[in-house]
Every structure is written in structure tokens, then in C-alpha cells.
Amino acid sequence: MTPFQFALLNTDPQSAARRGRIRTSRGDIETPIFMPVGTQATVKGMLPEGLKDIGAQIILANTYHLFLRPGHERVRRFGGLHRFMNWDRPILTDSGGFQVFSLGELRRITEEGVVFQSHLDGSRHLLSPELSVAVQQALGADIIMAFDECIPYPATREYVLHSTERSTRWALRCKQALGEEAQQALFGIVQGGMHADLRRLSSDQLQEIGFDGYAVGGLSVGEEAEVMYEAMDFTLPLLPQDRPRYVMGVGTPENLIEGIYRGVDMFDCVMPTRNARNGVLFTSFGKISIKQARYQDDDQPIDPACGCYVCRNYSRGYLRHLYQSGEILASVLNTHHNLHYYLDLMAQVRQAIEEGSFSQFRRQFHRQRQAQTKSTEE
Amino acid sequence: MTPFQFALLNTDPQSAARRGRIRTSRGDIETPIFMPVGTQATVKGMLPEGLKDIGAQIILANTYHLFLRPGHERVRRFGGLHRFMNWDRPILTDSGGFQVFSLGELRRITEEGVVFQSHLDGSRHLLSPELSVAVQQALGADIIMAFDECIPYPATREYVLHSTERSTRWALRCKQALGEEAQQALFGIVQGGMHADLRRLSSDQLQEIGFDGYAVGGLSVGEEAEVMYEAMDFTLPLLPQDRPRYVMGVGTPENLIEGIYRGVDMFDCVMPTRNARNGVLFTSFGKISIKQARYQDDDQPIDPACGCYVCRNYSRGYLRHLYQSGEILASVLNTHHNLHYYLDLMAQVRQAIEEGSFSQFRRQFHRQRQAQTKSTEE
Numbered sequence: 042m043t044p045f046q047f048a049l050l051n052t053d054p055q056s057a058a059r060r061g062r063i064r065t066s067r068g069d070i071e072t073p074i075f076m077p078v079g080t081q082a083t084v085k086g087m088l089p090e091g092l093k094d095i096g097a098q099i100i101l102a103n104t105y106h107l108f109l110r111p112g113h114e115r116v117r118r119f120g121g122l123h124r125f126m127n128w129d130r131p132i133l134t135d136s137g138g139f140q141v142f143s144l145g146e147l148r149r150i151t152e153e154g155v156v157f158q159s160h161l162d163g164s165r166h167l168l169s170p171e172l173s174v175a176v177q178q179a180l181g182a183d184i185i186m187a188f189d190e191c192i193p194y195p196a197t198r199e200y201v202l203h204s205t206e207r208s209t210r211w212a213l214r215c216k217q218a219l220g221e222e223a224q225q226a227l228f229g230i231v232q233g234g235m236h237a238d239l240r241r242l243s244s245d246q247l248q249e250i251g252f253d254g255y256a257v258g259g260l261s262v263g264e265e266a267e268v269m270y271e272a273m274d275f276t277l278p279l280l281p282q283d284r285p286r287y288v289m290g291v292g293t294p295e296n297l298i299e300g301i302y303r304g305v306d307m308f309d310c311v312m313p314t315r316n317a318r319n320g321v322l323f324t325s326f327g328k329i330s331i332k333q334a335r336y337q338d339d340d341q342p343i344d345p346a347c348g349c350y351v352c353r354n355y356s357r358g359y360l361r362h363l364y365q366s367g368e369i370l371a372s373v374l375n376t377h378h379n380l381h382y383y384l385d386l387m388a389q390v391r392q393a394i395e396e397g398s399f400s401q402f403r404r405q406f407h408r409q410r411q412a413q414t415k416s417t418e419e
Numbered sequence: 420m421t422p423f424q425f426a427l428l429n430t431d432p433q434s435a436a437r438r439g440r441i442r443t444s445r446g447d448i449e450t451p452i453f454m455p456v457g458t459q460a461t462v463k464g465m466l467p468e469g470l471k472d473i474g475a476q477i478i479l480a481n482t483y484h485l486f487l488r489p490g491h492e493r494v495r496r497f498g499g500l501h502r503f504m505n506w507d508r509p510i511l512t513d514s515g516g517f518q519v520f521s522l523g524e525l526r527r528i529t530e531e532g533v534v535f536q537s538h539l540d541g542s543r544h545l546l547s548p549e550l551s552v553a554v555q556q557a558l559g560a561d562i563i564m565a566f567d568e569c570i571p572y573p574a575t576r577e578y579v580l581h582s583t584e585r586s587t588r589w590a591l592r593c594k595q596a597l598g599e600e601a602q603q604a605l606f607g608i609v610q611g612g613m614h615a616d617l618r619r620l621s622s623d624q625l626q627e628i629g630f631d632g633y634a635v636g637g638l639s640v641g642e643e644a645e646v647m648y649e650a651m652d653f654t655l656p657l658l659p660q661d662r663p664r665y666v667m668g669v670g671t672p673e674n675l676i677e678g679i680y681r682g683v684d685m686f687d688c689v690m691p692t693r694n695a696r697n698g699v700l701f702t703s704f705g706k707i708s709i710k711q712a713r714y715q716d717d718d719q720p721i722d723p724a725c726g727c728y729v730c731r732n733y734s735r736g737y738l739r740h741l742y743q744s745g746e747i748l749a750s751v752l753n754t755h756h757n758l759h760y761y762l763d764l765m766a767q768v769r770q771a772i773e774e775g776s777f778s779q780f781r782r783q784f785h786r787q788r789q790a791q792t793k794s795t796e797e
Binding site for chain 1: 459460461463465466488489493497503504505605681715716717721732733734736737739740741743744746747748750
């Protein structure tokens with residue numbers, strides 16, 4: 042089995058942007074990378090072959106959902122998540138923390154872990170750092186995440202400090218639970234809210250424990266984009282150069298470009314897949330809503346500059362018809378296009394960093410969108 | 420443009436089963452054939468490439484639905500249905516008659532046609548033989564159907580006679596509307612209910628007008644299978660040998676085998692696609708319902724004897740999980756398997772007829788299902 046490795050290949054001369062490569066036993070991951078979300082052991086509307094066609098190198102699956110249904114022990118009996126869902130490239134699983142903390146009234150936090158009620162049947166469970174690791178081991182992902190609290194925004198400084206230190210203790214318990222003979226890479230998650238000193242505290246404590254990679258948690262939780270970028274500004278430089286850096290749950294194409302500019306290597310978000318199912322499509326000139334009547338007679342592809350399967354074969358008018366008719370193929374084609382957009386954007390970014398032209402690329406990217414915003418406002 | 424042609428290649432020595440070939444400008448159709456239903460310009464859950472992978476040679480689309488949404492003139496402006504939906508093999512459109520007659524209270528029949536209210540927005544329309552042909556011309560299908568009434572079952576003999584004669588007059592108007600320079604093949608539809616003499620009357624009248632193919636309508640409308648087979652028994656021999664014969668809206672795999680035994684060449688039905696979305700899967704040993712708990716730990720494919728993409732790559736346990744989780748991929752994979760089952764069954768039938776072993780094939784087919792029924796009852 043190839044051990045987990047990260048190689049830094051290029052750094053942008055004018056920004057913190059990095060070009061890297063993560064080596065896993067299931068293949069390499071070229072960074073910066075976006076990971077499509079496959080919550081319930083399927084990226085909604087995509088066949089594994091379709092994901093490969095658009096260049097997906099790694100996908101994410103959710104521990105919380107798979108723990109409840111079909112159950113991690115069942116997935117283990119099926120030979121693990123890769124075999125269960127017919128995906129032989131790398132998988133990252135989250136810790137389940139984000140979902141149980143999102144349950145609101147249905148959960149209670151103790152030092153031991155989080156007691157929560159299933160959103161499916163109301164059954165009670167205790168999710169602890171040890172159980173999170175056990176579930177992620179049963180699922181068999183290539184990269185697993187430490188169990189932490191994703192701190193809501195806004196929160197008092199006192200709460201952020203208290204929660205961040207508890208997340209550190211939980212991260213240590215995760216590492217101990219995984220053991221010395223770990224077959225999986227374990228990432229720690231830096232918390233600390235929007236406070237620079239608490240982000241430093243979290244980062245220092247986690248690095249003392251030592252992880253294969255470092256995530257930045259607690260972003261994209263309702264704060265303004267500028268607050269997120271500021272938090273990235275003071276958090277990313279705290280992280281070691283020789284480990285992959287992952288910003289969880291982010292975000293829009295603009296967020297990705299800005300994250301990469303600040304040194305982020307990995308992203309995941311439901312945005313391209315969920316938007317697709319709602320008829321919102323990403324293009325080189327911004328977002329469009331395919332349900333609008335203006336597209337009903339439009340024979341152009343979604344994005345004339347896009348070379349994806351959908352843009353090569355289908356018109357906006359047809360996609361609008363499928364959406365209006367509630368057809369499965371609407372979700373299938375829209376998802377294919379949106380994920381292609383995100384993955385192709387990452388491929389363009391990687392090339393720009395290699396060529397030392399990322400800053401130019403970033404300026405051009407924002408310019409195109411401002412032109413679009415203006416022309417829409419007119 | 421290749422004119423529409425039908426060649427009878429083989430006939431079974433022990434039954435009325437036939438092996439034929441329909442030639443169209445968009446390719447050949449080997450009969451007996453099953454046509455997947457693509458009501459709203461998409462076979463629900465299938466990409467065109469997936470349909471080709473499983474050997475779909477022709478699909479069906481519904482005039483009623485496309486007339487209302489997105490509108491036939493719009494489809495024409497997009498270059499016709501083939502281009503609109505990215506399907507370059509033959510398409511057959513129905514006349515819209517079946518759907519408007521199904522509207523019950525929302526429609527009124529006159530000699531001119533049927534006044535009906537849209538199920539989408541309540542708008543009023545008159546669908547006449549002439550409009551049905553105009554719509555089907557705009558859609559640009561390779562085979563179009565005469566506008567007729569699909570007579571409900573049961574019905575009085577008086578009603579059946581009255582309706583059947585009106586359908587003949589409508590069929591004549593369809594042929595006249597299509598004109599001499601027709602680019603599309605037009606099929607007449609034999610009605611006459613469950614009365615042998617009225618089926619003969621309908622068949623004689625239609626053949627006097629002359630059509631490129633003949634359909635048998637008014638079956639699979641709630642009657643027992645034996646009544647359907649009896650109607651096939653006295654109707655199929657009335658049809659000319661040198662034209663394709665199509666039984667509309669039929670049916671189960673058993674119905675197809677029995678129809679072929681009686682000389683049918685073409686079938687369509689929503690059964691494989693609709694059942695798939697409800698988790699009901701066809702196998703060589705009968706139907707299974709993938710939602711049952713008995714499959715949750717089952718690592719076998721749907722049908723160990725099946726070679727389709729789904730059976731090569733996914734377990735019953737995974738498919739059960741997808742279904743229970745309400746995932747799009749459940750519909751996508753189940754539909755792929757069920758349509759493969761239907762199309763593969765037709766491929767096996769064609770080979771059996773070529774080899775002169777269809778009667779054997781039919782006995783074996785029914786034996787396997789009886790064994791399954793018994794073992795399920797135990």
C-alpha cells in the first residue's frame with residue numbers, strides 16, 4: 042500500500058497559491074482540487090463513469106448519513122465504501138461532527154461526545170471521537186477527518202475558546218483511536234472562529250499532535266465573504282507548508298479562487314450539485330437559472346465556452362424543458378455540467394499556477410464576472 | 420432518404436412468431452422489438468448513450484405531452500425531436516389519442532376530434548386527426564400513428580362499433596393530412612374491442628385505406644391476460660404479412676412472449692421504466708422488489724444471469740440502500756437494468772426465431788417463472 046504523501050510542486054510567485062500532489066494507494070490527487078460530495082454513497086445524479094469523465098479525482102462521503110443508513114458495519118461487510126458504491130479512486134469522509142451539530146435541538150454536547158437524535162427515525166446515538174474514527178475505518182475512506190465542533194457564527198469569544206480546546210482534545214482522541222498502524226490519513230481541523238489568536242492556538246495544538254493534513258473548519262457558516270477571506274488570511278499562514286490544506290464546505294467559484302490565492306489545496310461543497318438540481322448552472326460568465334422563460338427557445342449550449350458532454354449535445358431550450366417537466370435527466374445533465382465547471386476551473390487553476398500566471402488568471406476570472414453582473418443589471 | 424421498408428426474414432415453424440427488419444432513414448430496427456418510452460422527450464433516467472449501450476433501436480415519444488410542453492412548433496424550431504433530445508436512431512410518436520381519452524371528465528368527443536383540457540394548466544384544445552398529424556410532422560418522428568380512440572374495457576358492443584368506425588374515418592383523414600409526399604411512415608390502429616367480427620371490420624377498412632404498418636389498439640386496458648391473448652388470437656391473423664405489427668401499450672415480459680407467439684413485431688410499455696422507479700426489477704427468475712429488507716445485506720447482483728452494467732458493478736444491497744435513501748441513482752440504475760432486461764429478452768427471442776427454436780424458448784421462459792412463483796409461495 043502506498044503511504045499517504047503530499048508533494049508541493051509549485052508556488053505562485055505573487056500569492057500564496059500552491060500546486061501540489063497527494064499520493065494515495067488509490068491514485069494521485071492533483072491540487073488545488075474540488076471534491077464532489079457523495080453524501081449517501083452516491084454523488085446525486087452521477088454515475089462513477091461520469092465522474093471520471095469530468096476528471097473527479099476524489100469524492101467526499103458523509104459519516105453521519107452512512108452511520109445511520111445503511112450503517113457502517115453493513116458497508117464494511119460489503120467490502121467498504123469504494124466497493125459498495127463502485128468508486129475506485131480516493132474518498133474522503135467527514136467526521137459526522139458538522140451534521141450532528143447542525144441538528145440543533147436534537148443534540149447535546151458533552152466532553153465524551155455528542156448525543157443526538159437521528160433525523161430519519163428519532164433514535165438516540167452518542168457520536169464520540171472514537172466512534173467517528175471507528176465508523177470512518179469501517180467505511181474505509183483514504184482520508185478521514187478528526188471529530189470536531191463546527192462553531193456557529195456568530196459566537197462569543199468565550200464559547201469559541203471553550204469549543205476549540207475541546208475540539209483539540211477530541212482530535213487527540215481521534216489520533217489515538219486510529220492507532221499506529223493506521224491505513225488511513227487523518228486530518229486535523231483548525232477551529233478558533235473569526236479570532237486570529239484562537240486560530241493560532243488551535244493550529245499550534247493540532248500540529249503538536251501531528252496530522253497528515255490540516256483543514257480549516259468553521260467557515261462558510263453564514264458569515265460574509267469578506268469575513269471568510271479575512272479568517273483565511275490569518276489562518277492559512279499558520280499551517281505547515283508540507284501538508285495539504287483543506288477548507289471545508291466552501292464554496293462558490295469565487296470562494297475557491299480566493300481560497301487558492303490564500304494557499305488552500307482542497308475544497309468540498311454541495312453547491313454545484315444542489316444548484317444543479319435547482320436549475321442553477323455555472324458558466325464562464327457567471328450563474329444562470331435555466332428555468333427562466335428566456336431560455337425556452339434558446340438553441341445555444343449552457344456555456345458556449347464549455348466543452349463538457351452536456352454543452353456539446355444539448356441546448357438551453359431542451360434543458361429548460363427537462364427542468365420544467367420535472368425530469369430526472371434535468372438533474373443528471375445539470376449536475377454533470379456544474380461539476381465539470383468546478384473541476385475544469387481547478388484544472389485551469391493548476392495550469393495557471395504551473396505557468397506562474399495565477400494572479401493574472403484570478404484578475405481575469407473576477408473581471409468576467411463583473412462584466413456579467415453589470416450586463417445583468419442593465 | 421431511405422424509404423420505410425419491412426422485410427420478413429424468418430417465420431417460426433411452430434407458431435406465428437416472426438423475425439423481421441424495418442428499414443428507416445435513421446437505421447434498421449430488428450424485430451421483434453421493444454420500444455422504451457420517452458414521454459417528454461427523454462426516457463426517464465436514461466442518457467441516449469445508455470440507451471444505445473443496452474441496444475435500444477427505436478424509442479417512443481408522446482404527442483400529447485410534447486404538444487402541451489414544450490410545444491410541437493418549438494420542437495420543430497429546434498430541428499425536430501431527434502436533435503432536441505440528442506437521439507439519432509428512429510423514433511415513433513403516438514397520436515395523442517390515448518392520453519386525451521384517458522382524461523375522463525376533461526374531454527369531449529365529436530366527429531371533428533376531441534376537445535380536452537390540459538392536465539398542466541386547464542387550457543382547452545381540440546385534438547383532431549389533422550392536428551395530430553401536424554404535431555407528429557413537427558416532431559419529425561420516423562413512424563407516426565393514426566389518431567384513434569382507445570376503447571375502454573368493458574364497453575357495449577354498440578359503443579365499440581360506433582367508436583371503431585369513427586376511428587376508421589379519422590385514420591383516413593390522417594392519411595390525407597399526411598399527403599402523398601410523406602417523409603414519415605404512418606401506422607393504422609385496429610380497434611374493435613374484444614369482438615372478433617369488429618376487429619375484422621376495422622382491419623379490413625384500414626387495409627383498404629392502406630398503411631405502412633398496423634397496430635392493435637385497445638389492449639392492456641384492464642382486461643385479464645387471457646382476454647388479451649384471445650383478442651390477439653383473432654386479430655393478428657387479420658393483418659397483412661408484409662407489414663410490421665405493433666401491439667400498443669403492452670406489457671409484461673410474459674405478455675411480450677405471448678404476443679410474439681401470436682405474430683406481433685413491436686411493443687411499447689412504461690412498465691420497465693415505471694417499475695424501475697418503484698424499485699421493482701425484472702430478472703430471469705421473475706420480478707423482485709429491491710426495497711425489501713431481505714436485500715439489505717445481499718452482495719449479489721440483481722440477476723446473477725444478467726450481464727448488464729448494473730449487474731456487473733452493483734449489489735442488491737447497494738441498490739436497496741439507494742432506493743431507501745431516495746437517491747436519483749436508484750432510478751437511473753434500476754431503469755438501466757429493467758430496459759436491458761426487456762431489450763435483451765427481445766434479442767434472445769430474435770435469435771430463437773432465427774434458429775427455429777422459439778417454441779422451446781417460450782416453454783423454458785414460462786417454466787422458469789412458474790418455478791419462481793412456486794418458490795416464492797413456499
